Amino acid sequence: MLQKQKIDWESLGFGIYPTRSMWKSTSNSNGQWDEGGLIPYGNIEISPAAGVLNYGQGIFEGMKAHHSSKDRVVLFRPDMNAKRISRSCKRLCMPEIPEDYFMNAILEVVRDNIDFVPPYKMGGLYIRPVVWGTAPTLGVAPASEYTFMIYAAPVGPYFKNGIKPLNLIASQSYHRAAPKGIGNAKAIGNYSSTLLPVKEAKASGFDEVLYLRADNEQLVEEVGSANIFMLKGNQLVTPRLTGSILDGVTRDSVLKLAQDKLGLTIKESDLLLEDLFKADEVFCTGTAVVITPVGCITYNKIPYKINDGNMGKVASQIRKLLISIQLEEEEDTLDWIHLI
Structure with a gap:
């Protein structure tokens, strides 16, 4: 022992x-x-x-x-x-x-x-x-x-003092990955290239960077090292896997839970930046953060508040459900848990 x-x-x-x-x-x-x-x-x-x-x-x-x-x-x-x-x-x-x-x-x-x-x-x-x-x-x-x-x-827990919605800046100066590049691989170079954009964003009072597509800056790609989701009505949307976006484990889990457990319509498609400004909820997903709400997105020096800067009901529900499965508080009907 x-x-x-x-x-x-x-x-x-x-x-x-x-x-x-x-x-x-x-x-x-x-x-x-x-x-x-x-x-x-x-x-x-x-x-x-x-x-x-x-x-x-x-x-x-x-x-x-x-x-x-x-x-x-x-x-x-x-x-x-x-x-x-x-x-x-x-x-x-x-x-x-x-x-x-x-x-x-x-x-x-x-x-x-x-x-x-x-x-x-x-x-x-x-x-x-x-x-x-x-x-x-x-x-x-x-x-x-x-x-x-x-x-x-x-x-320790990523959010020790409660979950604080993210304040993002949509970057017009940097791209995370290039079309037909290595954005969909978990390659070390994909992460070192984000250090300067994040440093500059934090110096300006933002939490993270929202990256836009290199081939079309009207479209959303990722947030730092996390995937992004938008809720509008009963539909949950996330950018489609174009080859420049990482296929996140949490991303895949959220899509399945949203459809199977919450009855939401899910959609993987090109996601316009301007649609985020009008969304009911926006949140990010990743192994470290699980699910983190987005409270504000600044673009062209204009801040756009999402859900009055608060965590939305659906993001909260999915987060609670996902963590409950990870900790075996909820029945694992999808066979996701592996016992050591």
Whole structure:
């Protein structure tokens, strides 16, 4: 029996907290992954000429393990992450990771660090799988060796003091991704390119950036690292997956719950920015934030309030339902929960 960690769970934020172990495996030049295994959590050695450092040949995933209401540790839809990491690998010319191999590695990490999973309703164990090109590569070319790692860190609830609707700025200066690019892969370069826009937005008093389509700036794409939804009447709309938008696990879950549980009409289509200004509700979805309402969007220096700046009824219902399923408070009729 593992000893309980002496962690101040109530003070946990969203950051790095060293755990016991992490997973590491490597692929050979033929793209075959070795057996892999757990190693102590800590720094690693990597060549300064590694493909990931020089040419950004790297991807990652994000998922959580929770203590549920049934006093057991569970994962939420890990098969979705397994499928997506392989798609991302393929797009960046890296060896794909078999789903069963991925799942085994995830389970090994969580089981060995299970005492770092926060108590029920006090947060979760954030799990970060990564794949990097680690062989020295001077010219622009796929690396000859790759490293697959998984580390984890206990994190507290994202909103400790209640949910505050986001104040967004629709960017006319930056795009998140280009058509026919890598926007639909969870590639590291997609995230470093957002650092400056977010820094500038926060310096101007905004919480995040709403990115518009590179090929048509009248259309909405994503909010930072989150998908976006709009409710108008009984219809819930989110931008269609054009190849420049990440296929979020929470996004997919919200679409299914909205239709199956709340009886809403769902629509994946091009979404006009001006339609957001007239929406009944607007909210964002993601692994970290789950569901976060949007209270205001500023465009051309004009602020447009959404639902009087408050969280809407439907966003609140879907958020509550989704979290209830993740924590096994609600019956899992969709077979989304995976027991550790």
